[in-house]
Amino acid sequence: MDDLLRALTRPAPGWLVLAAACAALIGVDAGRAFLHRAAAQRAREALAMAPRLEAAEQDAAEHRALRELKRRDVDALKRSLPHLTQSRRVAYEAGIRLQEEKRLLEKQWEILSTYVIIDEGESRIRLLRGEEPLESLPLAVFPPIPYGQGLKPLPTLTQVVSKERFAHPERGSYTEKDGQLTWNPPQVGPADRADALGEFVVFTRGPLILHGPAKNASEHARYPHYCLELTRDTARKLYSDSFIGAKILLKPAAKK
Numbered sequence: 001m002d003d004l005l006r007a008l009t010r011p012a013p014g015w016l017v018l019a020a021a022c023a024a025l026i027g028v029d030a031g032r033a034f035l036h037r038a039a040a041q042r043a044r045e046a047l048a049m050a051p052r053l054e055a056a057e058q059d060a061a062e063h064r065a066l067r068e069l070k071r072r073d074v075d076a077l078k079r080s081l082p083h084l085t086q087s088r089r090v091a092y093e094a095g096i097r098l099q100e101e102k103r104l105l106e107k108q109w110e111i112l113s114t115y116v117i118i119d120e121g122e123s124r125i126r127l128l129r130g131e132e133p134l135e136s137l138p139l140a141v142f143p144p145i146p147y148g149q150g151l152k153p154l155p156t157l158t159q160v161v162s163k164e165r166f167a168h169p170e171r172g173s174y175t176e177k178d179g180q181l182t183w184n185p186p187q188v189g190p191a192d193r194a195d196a197l198g199e200f201v202v203f204t205r206g207p208l209i210l211h212g213p214a215k216n217a218s219e220h221a222r223y224p225h226y227c228l229e230l231t232r233d234t235a236r237k238l239y240s241d242s243f244i245g246a247k248i249l250l251k252p253a254a255k256k
Contacts, residue, residue: 111243116160118142118228121253125234127241135241137234141227143252144208148224151207158204160246163239167201167211196220199232200239204248211235 110129117126120142127135144154175182196219198212207226212235214220220227230238 111245114241114243115247115249116238116242117249117251119251121251125228125230125238127238135237137237138231139228139234140231141229143250144226144228146207146226147221151224151226154208154226154250155206156250156252158206158208158248158250160202160242160244160248161205162203162244163242164201164203165199165239167197167203196223198235200235202235202239202242208248208250210238 113130114134115128117128118139119126120139123139123142125135125137125139126133127137146154195216196214197209198214200212202210204210207224208228209225210228210230212230212232
């Protein structure tokens with residue numbers, strides 16, 4: 001051990017120190033050259049990466065701009081949702097109103113285009129809508145039989161003015177004098193409402209009344225009107241399929 005310590009602490013020869021110094025200098029120089037080459041390589045790589053870095057920055061800027069646009073669109077959509085809901089509701093209600101108006105117009109056209117022909121030659125009551133036949137009902141009597149006194153002549157063209165399921169023969173009336181309207185109510189007697197005119201009564205603008213079988217023949221004969229003596233089924237169908245305001249044409253048979 002002592003010999004080793006003396007050997008280690010002994011001064012080194014000059015040539016060895018010089019060799020060690022040269023080796024250190026060579027190592028430092030080699031390290032400097034390596035670092036220089038590495039730095040040059042990194043510089044070239046950085047220079048090559050510059051276009052890609054610029055493109056990446058442009059992509060990032062575009063993505064940020066798109067994200068901002070999307071955010072604005074989402075905000076605008078959120079703000080417009082209540083108005084959109086309101087617009088849809090308004091459009092839906094307008095569609096319902098249009099459908100209702102269409103239905104009313106179709107019903108009005110149905111009423112205006114429906115008319116009745118009482119045909120002696122065919123012994124039928126025919127309901128038509130325009131040129132389209134709707135019903136053809138049997139007719140037992142023609143011309144209409146007059147009952148009661150003081151009847152006006154029966155026109156060939158008349159019009160439905162009212163319909164009643166059960167109707168009392170006594171009708172109300174009104175008079176106008178000096179701008180004053182006076183209503184005279186019907187004098188309803190002790191008889192049942194359907195005794196004289198039966199059921200499904202159709203009143204026209206004139207003395208013609210279309211109705212089902214009378215329950216009381218004497219009361220029916222006393223009431224002034226023209227009658228076709230319809231069956232209950234014919235009267236029911238005529239009552240159901242005709243409209244107030246429909247025209248009624250009495251068509252006599254062609255003379256031979």
